Amino acid sequence: MVAAGEGSQVQAGGPRAPATDLIESLRAELAALAEARTLKHEVPLAGPQGARVGIAGRAEPVIMLTSNNYLGLAADPRVVEAAIDGLRRFGNGMASVRFICGTQTLHRELETTIAAFFETDDAILYTSCWNANEALFATVLGEGDAVFSDELNHASIIDGIRLCKASRYRYRHNDVADLERQLAEDRSRHRIVITDGVFSMEGEIAPLVELRDLCRREGALLAVDDSHATGVLGRRGRGTAEELGIHGEVDIVTGTLGKALGGAAGGFITGPQPLVDVLRQRSRPYLFSNSLPPPITASALRAFQIVDEDPALLARLRNNTDYLRGRLAELGFEVRPGVHPVIPLIVGETALAIQMSRELLDEGVYVSGFGYPVVPQGDARLRVQVSAALSRDDLDSALEAFGRVGRRHGLVA
């Protein structure tokens, strides 16, 4: 171990700091976060994800309004049984990557199911959508190519683009005219436009019809990360494109298996056959990281089947979302309009959002507060997320708590 002050050597960039300085500076960073009251704390849940969740050390379960478990499948017995069956039949894992000895019939079954779901040629699995987004750009684009990304796209898209040698353009959020200007000026060979289908801080939907038209005119491919919309939006839960009437007309879709579709983990890219085939040959998260574990593969497969077999889930999600959005607005909260089960309640200051989130938890409702810099200054919010698992009783109890806490802070009458 190196003590402070020992072993310092002069380098080109100046004297090297003792190794312990890094740990001290990390300690100082944490102290500054605590001082600014922006240090993140995790709440230990004492059971599965669901409509009401047990919290370690707390007698009564709380109503869950802050998970991406949109269809309530995370602990659905059908999904849990499929995971157990997958575990029994295919084991815990492959101890390998797909192309060496890590592909099971189960993996191909899930990939063909995803392709059929999106009406695309084929699909390729990753262990997360983070990995999928990290794989996409660097594999298929290089020098002389270009990628155009909405400025509010998910962090995994931003990092995925950083790994790629193509020219990078950032267009203003949902601003098709800004993107059009950038595309018109650009002379690159191959071009991909990438957007979140749904932006999760707002539940806001990307203008995919206009983006599709523009991409066709400009000869660019349109890629959509539909993590928050797969299983959630559209008449049959196919996602943002189906919601907007253009199902099957997006060139490339990336998504997660860790939200509506069973809530475990895993991600995918689906699109034209040559794209999927090249990703299988060359994408680094696929080549150098273990294959998706069998219990998760089996449970995601079951989740896709349930979306089709049990349309009542999607209907319940819609009803719950409409009911909660309407009643929160009636109470007097500033509720942004929309159809997605993310309902942002704008409260203004970051400290107030965090304080209200704490008070709501005390009242038995688990909802997260988000402030600057995650959302613009003065636009801090409670982000309410609805699930099909919630009963009318859960929703009414939550609304009473919102009313009490909102009145306490003068937000509602």
Ligand SMILES: Cc1ncc(COP(=O)(O)O)c(C=O)c1O
């Ligand atoms: C739009 C979007 N893309 C990707 C991800 C990452 O998904 P995963 O958890 O599968 O890595 C998320 C999750 O927060 C997301 O919201």
